[in-house]
Amino acid sequence: MATIGVCISAALSQVFRQDMVSAASRKLKRNPLLKPFAVSTEQPSTAATATATETRSFVKKKSSSDEGAERIRRVDVEESENEEGKRKSLKDYFDEAKEMIRSDGGQPRWFSPLECGSHSPDSPLLLYLPGLDGVGLGLTMHHQRLAKIFNVCCLHIPVKDRTSFTGLVKLIEQKVRSENSHLPKRPIYLVAESLGACLALAVAARNPDIDLVMILANPATSFSKSVLQQTIPLLGLMPDQVTSLSCMLSLMTGDPLKIVMHNVVKGLSLQPTVEELSQNLVTMSSYLPVLADILPKETLLWKLELLQSASAYANARLHAVKAETLILCSGKDQLLPSQEEGQRLCRALPKCQTRMFENSGHFLFMEDGVDLVTIIKGASFYRRGKNLDYVSDFVPPTTPEFNKVHKDISWMSAVTSPVMLSTSEDGKIVRGLSGIPSEGPVLFVGYHMLLGLEVIPMIPQFMLERNILLRGIAHPMLFFNKPQGRPRDLGGFDTVRLMGAVPVSAKNFYRLMSSKSHVLLYPGGVREALHRKGEEYKLFWPEQSEFVRMAARFGAKIIPFGAVGEDDIAELFLDYNDQMKIPYFKSWIEKITAESISLRTDASGEVANQQMHWPYALPKVPGRFYYFFGKPIETEATSFSKSQLLPLILKLLPDQVPLSLSYILKFNGRLQILAMIQLEVDSSELDNSSTAGSAL
Template sequence: MAAIGASLWPAASFPVYRREEPSQTFLKLKASWIPIMPPRFALSVDRVAETTTTAIPPNNGIPSVKVNGEEGTSAEKDKRSENKKDGEELNRRSGWRSYVEQLKEIAKPDGGPPRWFSPLESGSRLDKSPLLLFLPELVKIVEKTVRSEHQQLPNRPIYLVGESLGGCLALAVAAHIPDIDVVLILANPATSFGRSQWQLLTPLLEAMRGPLSLFPPEILSSISGDPLSLLDNLVRGFPLQNTARELLEDLTTFSGSLPVLANILPIETLQWKLKLLKSASAYVNSRLHAIKAQTLILCSGNDRLLPSQQEGERLCQLLPRCELRKFEGSGHFLFLESSVDLVTVIKRASLYRRGKRHDYVSDFLPPTINEVKEVIESNSLINTFTSPVMLSTLEDGTVVRGLAGIPSAGPVLFVGYHMLLGLDLIPLVTQIFMERNILVRGLAHPLVFTRKEIGVVPDLSAFDGFRLMGAVPVGPTSFFKLLSSKSHILLYPGGMREALHRKGEEYKLFWPEQSEFVRMAARFGAKIVPFGTIGEDDVGNFVFDYDDIVKIPPLKSATENLTKDVPKLRTDVVGELGNQPIYVPGFFPKVPGRFYFYFGKPFETEGRKLELKDREKAQELYLEIKSEVERCLDYLKEKRESDPYRSILSRSLYQAIHGFTSEVPTFEI
């Protein structure tokens, strides 16, 4: 029988395909073989079928919405869209049933050698896209394939995705080829086999050999109901009955597929696979020191087969370039779960790259409609509690509610005030996207992207949503690239000092003395939009701030260690703006108030490139922009006093009467 091994994304394509049809479509992945149980893989199923584009358009690649170009009333289009989404969701959840049906045709002896195969629906690939191989396969076959691909395109990374035993194989290959640029994505790798309960299963399988032989495929085909009931009957009386039930509980997902599974997973096969797991785990663990590859480990919190979370943490300590992502509610077979999409996971971790290093601008893949929806829903609580009021300024100077005054064509630079802990960021980015379909690329502190091997900075996974939505490390290079790509950019000149201000410093700007951004913006003719943001004097009453912390030795020491663990910015700036300490303020949260955003009239720099090369002219414009931000803050502080729905109680009462999706009024403009 031909060994059914890893699937190769055809024509060295990964991970996004663009069809020539009038729709933007991601891969629709089907299943391929993994050890012990049938496989599962990330499902990226037509997630942006409403859009009409074949390439990344301006506006950061966010296309306008259209339902397949069909005519009809708005209600009819909404209905068609709803039906299509229902069909997509059903397709996403087909899982085991779809796999088993395909397996009937795939798992047939043909006398041929082991080979790569590609059971997926796809279109043309992105230009210069890297190669991805989904494992398992034999180490030598994978190594030979990788070396061949690397010889053809030596500057392109090669991705190895391994689940369970496939994770061991991917690590083994990486240990053999430390000279090749390989990216490993390991889902619940079986390197922890020696500490799992699988080793206890061998004697149980020996005892089950007799009973299972009484149930050939013909008899199994007539069995219905819960397969765990059958398993309980088979192992009743054996000491490891409970263990067997836990280990095999995932079988409930394919109760109607026992005939096919009986053909492909007899007791002898399972015994052989357990021996293979044991051997692979021991082999790889002895060679972890040789692995230099960039690695992302995905581990499930509800894995009954292997201690995957503990193993993920162990491997992160041993591998030099390793990150960890945890899926608390997931089981061992991570890629089959409808909530897990491999493409999204890669994008959230900023792992997609076409060259030696990840470029946060050129390697950025715009989020799909579903990905944005998930980010917005995950942050819906803060939008609900703060009920943001958005005001903008039209070209004639008229202030209006909403974001009609924001320029559509980039490059556009938003410059404003940063609230305590940066809580203004989520409502700002999500509201602009929902109302104007504009993706704002934020210039963020390096702690969102990097960390030292050992430190107290929050895990990088805490910032996955920011990276998915296009955040880039703040700096001249990133700023230049975003401006040249005509993006909408968000900049807080006050940075960390403003977001971690102290008692009595609410709504005070901490901007550098020099015009860091004006001349760069003028070089590309960018529109600069100043804005102010206020809430309930931030979000709480200070109990202690940085000035209090430095007076308490244990807290001072912890703050110093935290600051050392964070990459430094503005090292050439003298004073507190160049030495921004990272600390955790203590405060009593307030009853959620309301957030207010006011975008002033844009400053035009088009045609002023030569003029603003002069430092004095650039400094004049810089001070004008800063003054406009302060004016926006003063305007909001005055106006919110007349907002009858400033309190969360009054807003809740209004929505209870008019509907919880209704827009809550505010003060007269």
């Protein structure tokens, strides 16, 4: 039931490790997913409108006449190639900041960037709270994408303004309460960095009854541990420009040499990386006067004193913060110990997660390799209502996002050279996925190989070949921590969530079926993926039917499928039974199992055995994965039980698989694949498919 393979893939490839994006990464093949469109906007404080155009979506809208059904809304954030190339840069930040501070004066105020006027009418409000610079343009590189799914509003603090920290808190609090009274059923996002993060924490502590979602980059709550804490008296003795420029340059550059070496190790061309860094340094040197205008000596000293009071205020009220929080921590922050502070806040706040960015500096949102929208989607932090709806709130992956995922898992396809066979409605077996129905709802029912690694090449292939996004039914451990349990780092599972997986539940399955999705289901779940020695290709299915009847209610097509290859190219040498005999492994298994959310507590048999562990295996010889998708089973006006479904799977899988793939099947209380005795592949077929793998 759990898509364990995608989980393992995410942990191994670390898809969301943030670094500088090279020119080579922009040349990936474009995947034709969704077309861009704009929707009419509705803002409480500003009147901005845009036209709406028709678009395709993985999840279609349901008719409003359907009884008891909610209207499924989709916002397509797909960017065209032209839009992708127009993403703003550091130069744009300086140009816009220069214009904004030219006649700067008055009190702190809110503004909405011009490029953020086109968003969905039901988009939640996003309030950006700036850091030390106070300009309010810290999300310049992200405005275009954020505008598709948020109503963006930014706080500008004039250079000469001297509003106290409590004064700024009251200003933000007034805005939050006003917007909440206008749209009480929608969350309000507080995206903040450094000083702004302290402001957000203070507002959240003072308003625990308001639905707030905080995304905090390098919070200044650790200011007492910063070197600037001890150097404030010395800054007053330094020349004005030296003080501000040295501080700003150290914050914004990060670690250029480290970035260059990292790109060389990855096999990228050195010249584009050096050119990019040189261009950034030239750009920054040409805008030194702007930096001096943003943070003159008096303003810098005032901001540092403001940070000191802000940090103390926020830390004293952490116990009152109830808001959902995502903390982004930079590894090369030269101002604050951000990674250490992120872990501390994660332990102190009840609904908190962290994401680490090892090669980033203090101004995280100014770096090319950071995409805030992708981070929010990967962490499952985007919602339009009181609670997250994994179906209606899901935003499909864009072409750049999919290309990034596909690139990072390409090693799996290169090693396994997957061959996929499908069956059309007339019973003809074809090479590829042309036999898969385009229209949903479709339910794919299969079994896990070891660790569920068969999922890794399968889901991207569906998108590349058929433009179909498989929505996996996954274990809850991939989405949230157990209540009252020790916080776990969920960042390794961002790929799973980005690609549309949902936690297993009857409610989520119902919503997927009602939205006509293509759903991937593994009834064997964890027990099947983490099998023991001698259990190769053995199915661990529940005694009672679970989701088949619901699928039949929506007239879904059920496609049974099987995969072979992995259990024949790897040999277990340390399984669960072996590890339970070793005290160290036994204690670890008991600990991680206790921290995981239990499923099927009312079930019996091996399927209810949800012991979490990591089986250790040795590779044999280079092999190949084979997938066979059976003929779609029509369920319209039909109800299936387990006893009816298993014979259909038995009937579809054996004896008709091309490439002479044969099975020996035995039904002994449960369906069990005992062995594969023959796998003959025509050499020409093998060469045409891939040269990276070999036949078993």
